Amino acid sequence: MSISDKLSPVAMNFTLKDHTYDVLRKAILEMNIYQPETDLRLDERTLAENLAISRTPIREALARLAQDGLVEIIPRKGVFVHRKSLEEILEMIVIWAALESMAARLATEKASDDDLRALRKFAMKNSMDAMSAEIEEYSEANIKFHQYILDLSGCKALGKMADGLFVHMHAIRRRAMGESDRVTKSVADHMEIIEALESRDADLASKRVREHTMRLHDHIHTTWTRLDNIDSEKTI
Amino acid sequence: MSISDKLSPVAMNFTLKDHTYDVLRKAILEMNIYQPETDLRLDERTLAENLAISRTPIREALARLAQDGLVEIIPRKGVFVHRKSLEEILEMIVIWAALESMAARLATEKASDDDLRALRKFAMKNSMDAMSAEIEEYSEANIKFHQYILDLSGCKALGKMADGLFVHMHAIRRRAMGESDRVTKSVADHMEIIEALESRDADLASKRVREHTMRLHDHIHTTWTRLDNIDSEKTI
DNA sequence: TCAATACATTTTACAATCAAAATCATAAAA
DNA sequence: TTTTATGATTTTGATTGTAAAATGTATTGA
Numbered sequence: 001m002s003i004s005d006k007l008s009p010v011a012m013n014f015t016l017k018d019h020t021y022d023v024l025r026k027a028i029l030e031m032n033i034y035q036p037e038t039d040l041r042l043d044e045r046t047l048a049e050n051l052a053i054s055r056t057p058i059r060e061a062l063a064r065l066a067q068d069g070l071v072e073i074i075p076r077k078g079v080f081v082h083r084k085s086l087e088e089i090l091e092m093i094v095i096w097a098a099l100e101s102m103a104a105r106l107a108t109e110k111a112s113d114d115d116l117r118a119l120r121k122f123a124m125k126n127s128m129d130a131m132s133a134e135i136e137e138y139s140e141a142n143i144k145f146h147q148y149i150l151d152l153s154g155c156k157a158l159g160k161m162a163d164g165l166f167v168h169m170h171a172i173r174r175r176a177m178g179e180s181d182r183v184t185k186s187v188a189d190h191m192e193i194i195e196a197l198e199s200r201d202a203d204l205a206s207k208r209v210r211e212h213t214m215r216l217h218d219h220i221h222t223t224w225t226r227l228d229n230i231d232s233e234k235t236i
Numbered sequence: 237m238s239i240s241d242k243l244s245p246v247a248m249n250f251t252l253k254d255h256t257y258d259v260l261r262k263a264i265l266e267m268n269i270y271q272p273e274t275d276l277r278l279d280e281r282t283l284a285e286n287l288a289i290s291r292t293p294i295r296e297a298l299a300r301l302a303q304d305g306l307v308e309i310i311p312r313k314g315v316f317v318h319r320k321s322l323e324e325i326l327e328m329i330v331i332w333a334a335l336e337s338m339a340a341r342l343a344t345e346k347a348s349d350d351d352l353r354a355l356r357k358f359a360m361k362n363s364m365d366a367m368s369a370e371i372e373e374y375s376e377a378n379i380k381f382h383q384y385i386l387d388l389s390g391c392k393a394l395g396k397m398a399d400g401l402f403v404h405m406h407a408i409r410r411r412a413m414g415e416s417d418r419v420t421k422s423v424a425d426h427m428e429i430i431e432a433l434e435s436r437d438a439d440l441a442s443k444r445v446r447e448h449t450m451r452l453h454d455h456i457h458t459t460w461t462r463l464d465n466i467d468s469e470k471t472i
Numbered sequence: 473t474c475a476a477t478a479c480a481t482t483t484t485a486c487a488a489t490c491a492a493a494a495t496c497a498t499a500a501a502a
Numbered sequence: 503t504t505t506t507a508t509g510a511t512t513t514t515g516a517t518t519g520t521a522a523a524a525t526g527t528a529t530t531g532a
């Protein structure tokens with residue numbers, strides 16, 4: 001046992017570019033985008049000063065963020081965090097429904113009995129929490145449940161792609177939630193989904209998952225258009 | 237009618253960054269990635285010389301390409317075009333199936349009768365071509381058909397996400413195709429899909445689309461594992 | 473007082489340079 | 503002859519600087 005064994009492989013895959021990407025990504029998700037008075041502007045020079053690095057790695061990180069739709073970079077104007085329109089949000093939920101519906105279908109084949117038992121246990125625990133805890137907490141657990149199903153599909157890309165969607169959901173949560181009746185309904189839905197998975201009924205499982213998520217879609221659609229304090233016409 | 241009407245808004249949204257992104261993207265898609273002796277290395281200095289620009293816009297373009305999985309950039313090693321493993325390809329097709337299946341479902345509601353008539357006309361024309369033309373040509377038309385359905389869903393994000401997948405399909409086509417019996421079967425499938433759409437049967441349409449695409453999935457799965465001249469174990 | 477033009481400031485897009493790390497080759501020692 | 507170590511070369515990562523474009527301001531003229 002020489003000293004070299006103690007020395008970790010030294011994470012030299014670290015780059016400022018990747019680091020700033022993670023930092024900015026997290027920062028954007030944490031800020032409340034939909035508050036009207038929030039400053040959407042990202043000044044690369046200010047960021048460079050705050051992170052105490054040069055502007056180049058920041059530019060590369062911003063390019064990546066723009067690629068997955070978190071920020072919008074307008075040539076010779078600057079980069080702004082992209083405030084999603086209602087239409088975009090609804091479309092994302094549709095895609096989410098499509099992906100998870102397929103995941104549920106696959107899960108009826110791929111998931112072991114133990115997996116499903118673990119899922120049920122997980123859902124039970126969270127449903128208990130949901131009754132007492134606040135909405136915010138519930139929503140977090142809700143996402144976890146769906147990610148669980150995605151994992152059970154055995155299709156890693158499916159989960160990865162859904163994660164890219166869930167990232168955007170984080171900011172939306174703050175606006176979407178507020179009705180407590182949806183919590184209990186959601187818990188019931190989850191149980192029905194689990195039952196369908198356990199009975200290995202691919203069509204039923206995929207149907208229930210799809211309809212569950214599409215209910216969220218319709219809920220947001222009606223709620224937000226009713227309150228319509230959102231700028232849907234903010235396109236270019 | 238003054239002269240200012242003649243003057244176009246002057247496309248000053250042009251940036252070297254975006255341009256090189258398009259150029260590199262196209263170049264990668266055109267090269268035959270899966271030929272073993274092809275050079276996967278992208279030297280940013282060489283690229284800078286060839287395009288007669290500096291390295292900075294190239295680096296930003298490469299960062300974007302890495303983000304949508306076309307290239308892989310290894311810190312302090314360089315950037316390489318990403319040769320997809322069989323597993324990754326199969327998973328992409330699963331996602332494709334999920335997305336288009338949902339699109340078909342939505343299309344049964346959103347698409348007008350005229351839309352469906354146009355789709356049928358489009359498919360008929362292409363099926364005729366497919367009989368005589370070579371496989372490559374058919375495959376192009378095949379993708380078009382599927383994109384048509386995605387469009388009919390009215391969900392733009394659905395189409396956009398599928399496009400991101402189809403990009404990867406381009407390179408795969410060269411390997412996947414070769415059996416002419418799949419062409420005729422595919423044409424029959426398309427007709428059945430159109431019939432389901434025309435009868436406004438959401439469940440049936442989505443089912444037929446899903447099964448059609450998953451047949452491609454299974455086909456590639458069996459064919460490629462049989463020939464297994466692919467490095468599935470190429471995961472770090 | 474209002475409008476238009478010229479000027480100044482700010483900020484992005486790009487380039488050129490510097491520094492560090494990895495690979496390759498050569499030479500020396502066992 | 504083989505293996506190891508040291509140096510040279512190559513290539514990426516990051517900093518800094520420069521130029522162009524857009525925005526804001528002020529001044530001048532009607």
